[in-house]
Amino acid sequence: MDFYFSEFEKRTPPQPASYSASRELLYQYLATCNIALGIWYLVWRWGFALNYDAMWFSLPLAFAESCAFVGSVLFAFNLWKTSDEPIKSPPATINECINEPMDDRPIGVDIMFPTYDEEPELVALSIRDALNVRYPHEIETRIFILDDGRRPEMAQLAADMGVEYITRDNNVGYKAGNLRNALEQTYGDFIVICDADTRPFPSILENTLGYFKDPDVAWVQTPQWFFDLPAGERLPAWLKKRLGTPISWLGSAFEKIYGPVTLGRDPYANDPQMFYDVIQRRRNWANASFCCGAGSIHRREAVMEAALRSYSQQISKEHEEVEKQIRKLTKEKSVDKNISANLRQEIIFDTEFTPYKFHVSEDIYTSLILHGDTEREWRSIQHPQIESKMLSPQDLQSWTVQRFKYSGGSIDIFMNDNPLFKKGMSLKQKLMYGASFWSNLSAIWNIIFLACPIVYFLTSIAPVSAYDTTFYMHFLPFVITAELAMMVGTWGVAGYQGKTNFLSFFPVNLRALWTVLRGKKISFPTTPKSRQQGLFLHLVIPQIAVFALSLGSMAFAWYAYSSGSFGSYSLGGxxxxxxxxxxNMMAMWGMIAAACWSPPADDVPTTVETTKELDYGIE
Known part of the structure; x- marks a missing residue:
């Protein structure tokens, strides 16, 4: 069977961004300046620049600016420094990876591929690459297909390829439940978690198991790399084709300042290099790099030990809450010992023990449990080198489902089981996780940022006391240093498309927030691995509305100003x-264009027509 990504099979992954001590020092200087200027701006903004004649307008913008500033401070802390873990030689035996030596033996590794409805031919490619994984020492490697679809053809695939097949008679817990079921039937010292489309490189074990020579390392996350993204065209080449060689020099000069700019590449901003090579990698110094599922390697002991402790804590918490209710009803100071014991037994019977939390974001949930384990103080490591490849969402519908799950899962943890208010994690870890949670609330203030210029254009009412010299003296230094710090801090990894998508992401983010606030459960529908055909303009109606209102209101305001027919606009405003x-319009346009994007017809040998309603997986 031929897949659309067959022509990309020979692509090689990008190398990790090179560390530069001088660049890091410059970033720290610029970030410090930006934070100081941000505090200076906000103090002036709240104390001297509110428009008291339009507080209904001025206060929301000041609130949004303050929330965004909190996010920028957390982001600056995230990027503060780099502390890559030295890569160690691969261990030869299990005794090199544990505190207490035992009868020495080769290391055992279980490579697991959870699957539900993916095509067997697609899973076969992943299994084929897993069979080619090498290791310089004797090792017991077992490969498992974990089939929640209970498909005979998948069982046959496992038999044909000489790997093991595990299924179950229900889908409780989705992927987390699938992994738990597999852990009950396997025994490897380390577990490699893959998605059905994860294609591990031969080097994945020899480059990562060395970290586990430190007995406190619980898991290693490797970067995810989507090898099927549209290649696009670099800015200088794009300009040269359309405007000639002299203009292309301007593109080259711009890239030297801003970093590489590629046009026509990845309309959904799927490229995860910014996340893994910048954000996750910079969390190593705080021991706060969290697990992201596919491409991660786990120490079985850590997963099981943390699960047992979490299980015990959950039972104790529920036991205390029920006893508190009983004492409140009976007016007694204590509950009878026999009743208390029976109650605890009932709670134990009703509580699921699971190494992976039954949650749509089971990966980050497991990370929180392990990082919060005060007895063992487990460590995590973000490995900088790419060790596998996988497929990206290929249409806006698939992208929307995936981003909704990520956002909803993080917000659910933040709202219902927030680790920031629990003992266990260090302040540095809490700030790192706080940065992730805070970013998923950004739709609240992003809406304000999108609406404010429209309101100004339509009413001529300013959200600040005046757009005068004093305003620009406070505002421009803050904004300019923020952009400079971002350019230096991201090491040349282009982030503009990610920033604009972050802004245009607001409808999905708001839906996720509203779902959690209503107490609805977010399930785990699988992300389609085939390109879905058709236009998806119905998914970007909010973005189209913002684009149209922004363009129309701006044209109206400039006409009104030039003709003097309406309002009291200032030129600076x-x-x-x-x-x-x-x-804002550029951000919205990127998402609108993504809804209309489709690969060239000769690049789509296998597609799926879709007319069904989008399934967000809300229960």
Missing amino acids: LILNSFWTIN
């Missing part, structure tokens, strides 16, 4: 809000 609006 019009210029600032026009730049602001253009940025």
Whole structure:
């Protein structure tokens, strides 16, 4: 069977960004300046620049600016420094990886591929690559297909390829339940978790198991790399084809300042290099790099030990809550010992023991449990080198489902089981996790940022006391240092498309937030691995509305100002809000274009027509 990604099979992954001590020092200087200027701006903004004649407008923007500033401070802390773990030689035996030596033997590794409805031919490619994984010492490697679809053809595939097949008679817990079921039937010292489309490189074990020579390392996360993204065209080449060689020099000069710019590549901003090579990698120094599922290697002992402790704590917590209710009803100071013991037994019977939390974000949930384990103080490591490849969402519908799950899962943890208020993690770890949770609340203030210039254009009412010299003296240094710090801090990894998608992501983010606030459960529908055909404009109606309102209101305001027919606009206010609006429109346009994007017809040998309603997986 031929797949659309067959032509990309020979692609090689990018190398990790090179560390530069001088660049890191420059970033720290710029970030410190930006935080100081941000505090200076916000103090002035709240104390001297509110428009008291339009507090309904001025206060929300000041609130949004403050929330965004908190996010920028957390992000600056995230990027503060790099502390890559030295790569160690691969261990030869299990005694090199544990505290207490035992009868020495080769290391055992279980490579697991959870699957539900993916095509057997697709899973076969992943199994084929897993069979080619090498190791310089004797090792017991077992490969498992974990089939929650209970399909005879998948069982036959496992038999044909000489790997093991595990299934179950229900789908409780989705992927987490699938992994738990497999852990009950396997015994490897280390577990490699893959998705059905994860294609491990031969080097994945020899490059990562060395970290486990430290007995406190619980898991190692490797970067995810989507090898099927559209290649696109670099800015200088794009300009040269359309405007000639002299203009292309401007593109080259711009790239030297801003970093590589590729046009026509990855309309959904799926490229995870910014996340893994910048954000996750910079969390190593705080021991706060969290697990992201596919491409991670886990120490079985850590997973099981943390699960037992979490299980015990959950039972004790429920036991205390029920006894508290009983004492409240009976007016007694204590509960009878026999009743208390029977109650505890009932709670134990009703509570699921699971190494992986039954949650749509089971990977980050497991990370929180392990990082919060005060007795063992487990460590995590973000390995900088790419050790596998996988497929990206290929249409806006698939992308939307995936991002909804990520956002909803993080918000659910933040709202219902927030680790930031629990003992166990260090302050540095809490700030790192706080940065992740805070970013998923950003739709609240992003809506304000999108609406403010529209309101100004339509009413001529300013959200600040005045767009005068004093305003620009406070505002521009803060904004300019923020951009400079971002460019230096991301080591040349282009992030503009990610930033604009972050802004245009607001409808999905809001839906996720509203789902959690209503107490709804987010399930785990699998992300389609085939390209879905058709236009998805119905998914970007909010973005289209923002784009149209922004363009129309800006045109109206400039006409009103030039003709003097309406309002009392200032030239400075019009210029600032026009730049602001253009940025918002570019963000919305990227998402609108993604809804219309499809690969060339000759690049789609296998596609799936879809007319069904989008399934967010809400229960």
